[in-house]
Amino acid sequence: MYVLVATFGLEAVQKLFVKMLRSVFRAPMSFFDSTPAGRILNHVSFLLTDHTLLKYARPFYNTIYVVSIDQSVVDLDIPFRLGGFASMTILLLGIVGVMTKVTWQVLLLVIPMAIACLWMQKYYMASSRELVCIVSIQKSPVIHLFGESIAEATTIRGFGQEKRFMKRNLYLLDCFGRPFFYSLAAIEWLCLRMELLSTFVFAFCMILLVSFPHGSIDPSMAGLAVTYGLNLNARLSRQIPGEAPPIIENSHPPSLWPENGTIELIDLKVRYKESLPVVLHSVTCKFPGGNKIGIVGRTGSGKSTLIQALFRMIEPAGGKIIIVNIDISTIGLHDIRSHLSIIPQDPTLLEGTIRGNLDPLEELSDQEIWQAFDKSQLGDVIRQKEQSLIRQCSRMEIIGVFGQRQLVSLGQALLKQATILVLDEATASIDTATDNLIQKIIRTEFQNCTVCTIAHRIPTIIDSDLVLVLSDGRAAEFDTPARLLEDKSSMFLKLVTKYSSRSSGIPDS
Numbered sequence: 001m002y003v004l005v006a007t008f009g010l011e012a013v014q015k016l017f018v019k020m021l022r023s024v025f026r027a028p029m030s031f032f033d034s035t036p037a038g039r040i041l042n043h044v045s046f047l048l049t050d051h052t053l054l055k056y057a058r059p060f061y062n063t064i065y066v067v068s069i070d071q072s073v074v075d076l077d078i079p080f081r082l083g084g085f086a087s088m089t090i091l092l093l094g095i096v097g098v099m100t101k102v103t104w105q106v107l108l109l110v111i112p113m114a115i116a117c118l119w120m121q122k123y124y125m126a127s128s129r130e131l132v133c134i135v136s137i138q139k140s141p142v143i144h145l146f147g148e149s150i151a152e153a154t155t156i157r158g159f160g161q162e163k164r165f166m167k168r169n170l171y172l173l174d175c176f177g178r179p180f181f182y183s184l185a186a187i188e189w190l191c192l193r194m195e196l197l198s199t200f201v202f203a204f205c206m207i208l209l210v211s212f213p214h215g216s217i218d219p220s221m222a223g224l225a226v227t228y229g230l231n232l233n234a235r236l237s238r239q240i241p242g243e244a245p246p247i248i249e250n251s252h253p254p255s256l257w258p259e260n261g262t263i264e265l266i267d268l269k270v271r272y273k274e275s276l277p278v279v280l281h282s283v284t285c286k287f288p289g290g291n292k293i294g295i296v297g298r299t300g301s302g303k304s305t306l307i308q309a310l311f312r313m314i315e316p317a318g319g320k321i322i323i324v325n326i327d328i329s330t331i332g333l334h335d336i337r338s339h340l341s342i343i344p345q346d347p348t349l350l351e352g353t354i355r356g357n358l359d360p361l362e363e364l365s366d367q368e369i370w371q372a373f374d375k376s377q378l379g380d381v382i383r384q385k386e387q388s389l390i391r392q393c394s395r396m397e398i399i400g401v402f403g404q405r406q407l408v409s410l411g412q413a414l415l416k417q418a419t420i421l422v423l424d425e426a427t428a429s430i431d432t433a434t435d436n437l438i439q440k441i442i443r444t445e446f447q448n449c450t451v452c453t454i455a456h457r458i459p460t461i462i463d464s465d466l467v468l469v470l471s472d473g474r475a476a477e478f479d480t481p482a483r484l485l486e487d488k489s490s491m492f493l494k495l496v497t498k499y500s501s502r503s504s505g506i507p508d509s
């Protein structure tokens with residue numbers, strides 16, 4: 001039996017592990033916003049080394065992690081516990097069968113006993129599930145501190161902070177040990193009551209055997225029932241929200257979609273979770289294809305939320321987003337995201353090759369990549385540093401080669417040739433010269449594309465064809481910059497005035 005359990009268990013845990021990784025990689029952004037990285041690692045137990053998955057994890061954790069035992073429980077404990085459960089169930093049924101064969105009256109007590117056991121199990125599970133969750137949560141800081149201590153061991157020793165980190169580690173271990181102790185105590189609580197019930201059933205069986213008239217029961221069968229009854233005491237002794245599928249069969253957009261990049265928002269409502277309030281309230285507007293759209297508003301007005309909804313990182317709570325006559329909720333994530341480009345405020349560069357950061361799927365030729373570098377003003381920089389497209393580089397070397405990471409994202413957008421480009425405060429953390437360079441390249445290379453720009457710098461969007469002003473998650477204004485500036489009560493005019501005053505050093509009136 002255990003050979004079969006081990007064989008099928010290995011197959012099952014391999015599939016489970018692959019599905020778990022796929023679920024993590026495809027989880028919506030709201031999951032990562034609300035789930036600490038240490039808690040994710042807490043449930044994915046494997047050794048990250050230079051020879052395994054560290055090459056994927058190093059951009060986020062430049063260290064070696066020995067992660068918790070949760071995955072080891074799935075790999076080792078559960079298969080053998082299932083085997084033990086199966087064998088114990090068969091043995092328990094055999095015990096009850098032998099006892100009822102001798103004294104069928106035991107069934108009158110076994111059925112109520114089973115109901116009582118199920119009730120106690122339900123009562124126990126309600127508390128045990130929460131205790132296990134608390135144990136898992138308290139384990140995450142221990143793992144996180146352990147990994148950080150290994151990564152920064154030299155710095156800790158250099159500043160003589162060993163005792164402080166040791167004290168912190170002991171404190172976290174105590175925080176972990178308390179709920180773990182209560183979890184074990186809850187198990188003992190259940191076992192004690194199960195044993196009391198089984199003892200009561202065994203005592204009832206013994207009373208029946210003794211009370212029967214002499215000669216009515218075969219002594220050998222009675223002894224067998226007692227022997228099996230003595231063993232009765234001993235024998236009684238979690239989910240990630242998934243995002244939408246990448247591809248929906250029989251629901252693919254046309255091959256040339258989206259031809260002109262027209263975007264239409266119809267009564268769009270967005271919230272991050274069911275229990276949270278609505279962030280975008282009934283936003284309705286239309287971005288004509290090929291236009292440059294500026295999106296402005298105060299912090300927290302819903303600008304980035306709108307972009308997340310466009311990429312379906314957050315599913316709308318109501319309304320629609322229509323791109324060239326297709327509701328994006330009816331097509332797969334790959335179909336929508338493969339036709340959109342974005343230059344974020346803080347682009348991510350991964351260690352590996354220069355080519356891999358621009359063309360990770362290796363779909364383009366070297367000539368096309370060099371053309372993208374030249375258009376984004378990075379070609380001469382890379383040639384001066386004598387870098388090869390296929391040379392392996394660390395993440396810091398990659399950043400040193402490219403300098404401004406926004407230019408790399410711009411190169412990716414040039415290679416993708418999408419008809420819709422989104423700039424999510426892409427120039428907020430760069431100098432004015434680089435900002436002007438990016439705007440010049442966008443005006444030249446993306447003149448026929450729909451460009452949606454979120455910006456705090458008013459000059460970045462002042463020459464846009466249309467400006468959308470968001471306020472508290474609502475579309476307060478949507479018109480050309482010239483018309484909005486002519487309206488003395490316009491919120492856009494107030495934003496421009498405030499920006500001009502701040503730039504010139506004049507205090508707001």
